[in-house]
Amino acid sequence: MDLQLSWAAEYAAFACMLGISILIGLYYGFVERKQSTVNDYLLGGKHMSVFPITMSLIASHISGITLLGVPSEIYVYGTQYLIVAIINIFIILIVIYVFLPVFYDLQLTSVYEYFELRFNRKIRGLASLMFTISLILYIPVVIYIPALAFNQVSKLNVHSITPILCLICIFYTTVGGLKAVVWTDAVQSLFTTISIVAVIILGIIQVGGVGNVIKANAEGNRLEWFNMDPDPLLRNSFWTVSIGTTFSWVHGLGMHPGAVQRFVALPTYNKARKALIYFILGIGIVKILTGAIGMLVYTKFKDCDPVMAGYIENDKNLLPLFVTNVASNYPGLTGLFISGIVSTALSTMSAQLNTVSGTIYEDFIVKLLGVKVSDLMASIIMKATVVIVGIICVSLVLVVEKLGSILQISVTLGGVTQGCLLAAFVLGMCFPCANSRGALWGMIVSFAVMSWITLGAEMAIMNDKIKFVTKEVSVTGCPSNITLQNTTDFTGLYRLNHDVYVAPDVWKIFTLSYMHYSTVGTLIGISVGLIVSLIFPKEQHIEPNLLTPFVRRIVYPNHKNQIMKPNGVIVEEYNLVPQNTQL
Template identity: 45%
Template sequence: MEEGGRKHFDILDSIVFAGMLGVSAIVGVYQAYKSRKSVNAVEEYLVGGQNMSIFPISMSLIASYISGIALLGLPAEMYVYGTQLWSIVIADCFVSLTMAVVYLPVFYGLKITSSYEYLEMRFNHVTRLIGSFIFLLKMLLYIPLVIYVPALAFNQVTGVNLHMIASIVCAVCIFYTTLGGLKAVVWTDAIQTIVMFGGVIVVAVLGTSRVGSVAEVWKRNLDTGRIEFFNMDPNPTVRHTFWTVVIGNYLNWLATCSVNQAMVQRCLAMPNLRKSNITIMIMAIGITTLVSLSCYTGIVIFAAFHDCDPLTTKQIRKPDQLLPYFVMELSRLIPGLPGLFISGVFSAALSTMSTGLNSMAGVIYEDMIKPCLNKPMSDTNASRIMKITVVVIGIVCVALVLLVEKLSGLIQAGKSLSGITAGPLLGVFTLGMFSPYANSQGAIAGALASLCFVAWISFGSQAAVATGKIHFPVKPVSTAGCPEALRSTVANLTVIMETAVKEQPFPLYRMSYLWYTWVGFLTAIVVGSLISWLTGPNKYKPEDAKLYTPIIRNLLNRKFAKKTTDLKMEEKPPSIDGSKIC
């Protein structure tokens, strides 16, 4: 349907979108039917019976990381601030390597279902509960943001109430996650990843065609200073530099992938470590490709609107609406394109939300309910409890969407909130795996101190951004090519922007949000090590070797073997002729 020269969501778009939701629901029903006779219902629900194949798990890992926040936020980031954030793909290769070499071998060796079981084995039950609590907090902060993103896009292209569509998408997600468990989540993720790639590629190709060529896209962005990859400014308060994006974001990705229950759970669903490492490599390639496509789409959008900025002219309210707006502009060329695009964004959201719901249910049952039971619960009852948990958490997440509207740009808000929990979690796991002398008192103190410290910085920074106390320099835009009616709406914007920022916020609030994970990580390590030293270090025992990462494990084994050999040498009597010690 066309109105005022602009295409709107029509019946074909609705069919494409409804088809995606319908397929997701059908997969959930099918997987629930298929696994109804499983011997171990809990293992089936949480790790798919540990016999999943490489393809669906790889696609699920990609889909879980690339949420709608990335699909909408990355193009907006390129448009408003330039391409420096595109450098995050450099960190991805190192994250995958670190995950495969350092963290996963420990989880596989212990044969655990919840990654937080490790914290009890290495420290104590209280540490495990704190780790689980931090993870649940992370997901409760993150999932509402993930839900808000596709609802915002849908609202932009259809005008349908944002909260109503958020409730609908959550209901579908809760339905298939509750019924089918991990297998339903993983297989719907695989389908949704294909839809995501399809939507992003089509938009990038059509957008480039509209501008004229890749060379023209690049030239228009280069002329306005948007092409920037090697800003080597060491100042930590600069929002994006090469150092903050590559080194700062490296640890954020590492925390998201290596010790996060949602990711570990998928890797543990593989039959062996070798296949799990293969899926991680595929994940790295997939994420790099999808992130690069999304970033490229951002510079395509700017090239298309280089002389008539839709933000300045109030055609859209927020930068996060740029991609949906651009899709509607392109939709005259291909019938059903808005439906495909919205399906892609919703696919990203559904995959991330379903992963979060499934892993949160597993953590609540394995770490909080199961240890409190006087006698083992039957698999059937345990499975029912986890399904009820999924429904309750889903409803809470929908309610929390109301808070998300108050946050700033999607990428910064998402990374800022994840930084609150990513640093403490990675810090505690790393402390346990690398430091044989760290004890439970140190781990608990490090986790809590880190969590409180980073939360204070993150919420303070978000408040400063929301009230206009912090303003980030943006790249130039133009309205020279706009119709006269649109240009007349932007008369006094420059004066408003210049007079809005007067007061300087607290220095730590000005630190780039990409350093939050490092702050949390180092705080947990330093405080944990100091408290462990003050309260009496943990004593290493050879039977605990599996609790340490392979590098440390080998060093400890050599040290212990040398110590044992030295003791035997001391106990052995001298030889008869006295010339040597045997």
């Protein structure tokens, strides 16, 4: 009976979260029926407030990849990755002073419309295509991770879980639009936060306090913050993490359509800036908390590694195993944790589906196909797009389950397209000399080179020609009656550095740290774009609002800053530069 009550409590917590998400979608879809225009569906009618937007941004960027991937990363490779929390300060400054003013000025429904205004329609179409492909490849990873956690706890088949979760997400995203996405994200983030805090508190109690956590991780060589080796081939160092994260997150937070869409949905620029600051600080806090969970997991299993002991197949299942251990005496807590994991997936997936529907409609159906429809039909088309893309993503989960490290594969997938897109925006906003030919070739070359590097690296990893050195684990505390699993075999490989073993026939470029994919892609795109623009100069008129504020000061010193309202009226609303500077 006690066991039945326990399982009832677990499923009740889980069902509560899903039920609230469905009810919010129903409310905004059928009670507050204001989703009949593109502005309502994608921007919430520009009546959103800072709090739900901030919570939605945090929730949509904290997926199961973070909740499961970061603790696993800390357990296996140490704490060097957590330096990302400090780097947030620089990312805030870059986004606020370079990208956010331009996007808020223009009030674009699709962020890639910028490329048509600055360059031409071809650049816009190419950028939208790259973004759409990257998103369709990324969403299945987001879906698979919580399904894996649910499988670890409930033993239900992963492929039975993912369609149910996706159908719920597709439903409230389709019916409710941005408002439903934002408010479900906000509610789901509460489940996530409660589950994280509960796991940390119970974990600390069970391992004997914070002092024991720090001592165990220090003795296990997990504490590593400032590995200042500049070698770009190291998997993790201060430089690979800080530089790589800066390039990756500037794209993800400063020009990702999902983020920009929410900033523009706020009624004033000051509110958009506040939401950005709170958002990035919130991301940093979550990274630190999930890193702390990773340290707790190591403290718990430091004498009996679960993978070597055969309790779990790989490190992806470390956190679910840890939760079932520490929460076994608290009915409902495991269900709350699973709700938190699933919440992150639903919030991320809903945000991305809402974003990709707007991108496909604005950049393909309207511009490329030249189709003009009524606002009601546009809303229907975008909702249908959400359903179609959602179904495609569910089917791709079959591919994702064959991939490796959670955190690494997510960064790798993003690195293919992030660099070329970031390079194109930087060329447009910061270099008046850049033209459409330069931007086009910069994007193409960056995408081609990074596709080659990432594909070569992943093939080498899959064929065991690249193997990473993990932190040492122990099995001295394991029961004597278990059969230990084999450790990593480096036979036939040579040690490239203290992080990586490689086969003699593997090119060194394929051993580049996965954290540097966005960095290299961006630098290639900017360099090629500038070179081509200078070799093939083109006379062009650039509207001042298409340039970032500090470049405007130089190119157009007498221009006053203006903003276009959604109704097409241009007014002077705020200054992005000191009062004594005419922009």
